[in-house]
Amino acid sequence: MSPEPKLTRRRFLGQSAVIGCSLAASPLLTPVSFAAAPWDTRLVVIVLRGGMDGLDVVRPYGAPEFAALRGGQDGADEGERLDLDGFFALNPALAPLMPLWQREELGFVHAVSTPYRDKRSHFDGQDLLEAGTSSLAGARDGWLNRMLGQLPGVEPRTAFAIGYGEMKLLDGPVAVADWAPDADLVISPQAMQLAELVMQQDPAFHAALGEAMMLSGSGAGGERGKPHVKVAEFAAEQLRGETRVASFSINGWDTHRQQSRNIRRALERLSETILTLQSGVGPGIWSKTAIVAMTEFGRTVRLNGTGGTDHGTGGAMLLAGGAIRGGRVFGDWPGLDEADLYDRRDLMPTGDVRAPAAWLMRGLAGLDRGTLERIVFPGLDMAGDPGLLR
Numbered sequence: 001m002s003p004e005p006k007l008t009r010r011r012f013l014g015q016s017a018v019i020g021c022s023l024a025a026s027p028l029l030t031p032v033s034f035a036a037a038p039w040d041t042r043l044v045v046i047v048l049r050g051g052m053d054g055l056d057v058v059r060p061y062g063a064p065e066f067a068a069l070r071g072g073q074d075g076a077d078e079g080e081r082l083d084l085d086g087f088f089a090l091n092p093a094l095a096p097l098m099p100l101w102q103r104e105e106l107g108f109v110h111a112v113s114t115p116y117r118d119k120r121s122h123f124d125g126q127d128l129l130e131a132g133t134s135s136l137a138g139a140r141d142g143w144l145n146r147m148l149g150q151l152p153g154v155e156p157r158t159a160f161a162i163g164y165g166e167m168k169l170l171d172g173p174v175a176v177a178d179w180a181p182d183a184d185l186v187i188s189p190q191a192m193q194l195a196e197l198v199m200q201q202d203p204a205f206h207a208a209l210g211e212a213m214m215l216s217g218s219g220a221g222g223e224r225g226k227p228h229v230k231v232a233e234f235a236a237e238q239l240r241g242e243t244r245v246a247s248f249s250i251n252g253w254d255t256h257r258q259q260s261r262n263i264r265r266a267l268e269r270l271s272e273t274i275l276t277l278q279s280g281v282g283p284g285i286w287s288k289t290a291i292v293a294m295t296e297f298g299r300t301v302r303l304n305g306t307g308g309t310d311h312g313t314g315g316a317m318l319l320a321g322g323a324i325r326g327g328r329v330f331g332d333w334p335g336l337d338e339a340d341l342y343d344r345r346d347l348m349p350t351g352d353v354r355a356p357a358a359w360l361m362r363g364l365a366g367l368d369r370g371t372l373e374r375i376v377f378p379g380l381d382m383a384g385d386p387g388l389l390r
Helices: 009-014 066-070 092-102 122-131 143-149 189-199 203-216 227-239 259-286 354-365 369-376
Strands: 033-036 042-048 106-113 243-250 289-295 315-320
Touching (some): 042 259, 092 259, 143 243, 227 259, 243 259, 259 315, 315 354
Parallel strands (some): 042 243
Antiparallel strands (some): 289 315
């Protein structure tokens, strides 16, 4: 007979029927996780699942090949080009973020990727992105969890996860708490008494029950609305308090068809999410906040026959927040001539997407370079400091 599965704190919070409890989460979002600790800065990591096309988000209109590859995608013909620096232009769907760019609270890193190459699988690409390792061999935890393990004062409420699934970048031995949009805990007073009696000898499970009750009653789950906005509102609420690290996903970046329409919708969600975080945390916390949005891989430089793009390699990451030294596009631009492309089809990656994240953690949490390169991101060479923080 197979042994019963171990009832962990995460399993208790996530299962739908334990002593009359029911936790329901939105299927529209993957998990969001949070962490609280003694340091005073905030780090928000957004995983853009599906492979965001960095060439469409931060458009290199100054490259002579770009117009031919993308059919005038820079918006010059429509008079809507959002020029950033004379070479790159911002996708018009991110126009609400232009004030952040002008205040140097928004930036981008171009031509970056994980070490993942060639197979172009969303599953493997996302697993490697969240593991933060050079390969998937032996990867058992996530890089944000490893970061938390190197910092003092981290407690169970130092981390939160939202949704049924897992944010793998927070998987690991450091405990994280969980929250789901529209969580609904249904438990009678009698069942609550029984649960407390059963769990009074186990502080971890007693705390888990209390946390489930608290999360069920949270205002973030009560009002119907856009799921990504509700997540950002809840994240902001936590970041105003003890939480120091938050992580969640935004889906919808796999633009094989009709990319101009589909990526616009995804970018609008991303823009609303960032602005909701900004307004939610307030000026004081915003000034100490860094947001990094990263994806598993970029997309092909050429449009396909259905007006979309296929899975590629090099891409872009977005940085925002009052702690960011923005108003610039970071990275070593490789060019778009066919000889400069990866496999003659993709943007050539010239930087490791893990390096900017490592430099953010170095500046925000004070981790030393050796710890970041050996433990948080094993096998990473951070190279020179790109100056991402103020």
